[in-house]
Amino acid sequence: MKGQKNNNYRHMLVDLKxxxxxxxxxxxxxLFGAFVDVGxxxxxxxxxxxxxxxxxxxxEDVVQEGQKVExxxxxxxxxxxRLELTMIKPIQxxxxxxxxxxxxKGEVVRLEKFGAFVDVGAERPGLVHVSELSTEYVSDPSDVVKVGDEIEVSVVDINRKKRQIRxxxxxxxxxxxDDEEATDEVPTAMEFALRQALQHSDNKEPEIQSSPRRNQNREQKELEDILDRTLKHRVRTASSSE
Known part of the structure; x- marks a missing residue:
């Protein structure tokens, strides 16, 4: 590595943390370890x-010369x-x-009949019990996840004394x-206004029959007026509630 210029290095020691x-x-x-070229x-x-x-x-029981490692x-x-490295992932x-x-978010690192162990960056992997793998019945964890899968989990419980994470x-x-259902159930202001407008339009008394074009124009104008009044009412209601 002697004779190389600094700009040939992928990393400078002063930039490493x-x-x-x-x-x-x-x-x-x-006898004391392995040397690794990181550039x-x-x-x-x-x-x-x-x-x-x-x-x-x-x-040599763990690595071999020429092997690429993280x-x-x-x-x-x-x-x-001086640069000291570790192949043990630091606790995050x-x-x-x-x-x-x-x-x-974590990575599935081991599967057992009773569940899956997930590395979430803690001192030890956490356990997703087979009953917590899905909203449906699961007989075998491998039906849902595989080793190496990146998944999202929620912490259910921790036991700091035993160093266990569920x-x-x-x-x-x-x-x-729940979020999807809430999004589907709550209409937007425009949707609400249109529903109100259509409801008011359906409840109006029938008028004396006139020409089709005149009726169509009148109905269109009435619908626009109702929609405009409904939107203004929504704005006033929202302002007063604040």
Whole structure:
């Protein structure tokens, strides 16, 4: 990498921040971890303890030279030319921010007979119980979601002591249905005015028959007058209520 100009780098160390996600390629393995080229002035080191969650005996048990990987910035010191990386996704959602009713987007990471585990950026994945996967009966979670699916969920309950999060897809679906029904049921001001106008027009007493053209013109004018009065009445009512 010596002799390269700064403008050939995809990233400059001074621009990198902790938790920033990057893509890179493993260039060398050692007893203490793996070096990864992310396109910066220096290769970054993923310490063996940061290759994955849990104990790792050897770096080659997790990655191989030449492998493309996703990494996150752990620490960066531009003055010292030091770049520390991690392959463990940083926690984006802290426990004190998780509350019932909170809407989140996440990725399905594991399926069990009793439900689906979803990574929402917290310390641990949350569980969508099989009964919370859909508004309809579900016998097998794989009938609704697959590993890798991006889904929207709602927090049902949390147990900070046990580090457990209960999630629901059903709650999100029910809220969407309620919103759609509310939108269908509430008419706009124009729709309301037209309904009122048509209703008043239907209730008017029949007049003495005259020529078809004259009747048509009169009915059109009456409808326009009724519509105009109705709209003005709606505006006055809205203003007085404020």
């Amino acid at each position: 902790p938790s920033m996600k990057l893509e890179g390629q493993v260039t060398k393995l050692g 910066a002035e220096r290769e970054g080191l993923v310490h063996i303890s940061m290759l994955k969650r849990g104990h790792v005996n050897r770096a 990494v996150w910035i752990h620490r960066v010191d531009p003055n010292a030319g 959602l802290k426990w004190d921010k998780i509350k019932p009713g909170l809407k989140l 999630l629901s897809m059903k709650e999100v679906a029910l809220e969407v249905e």
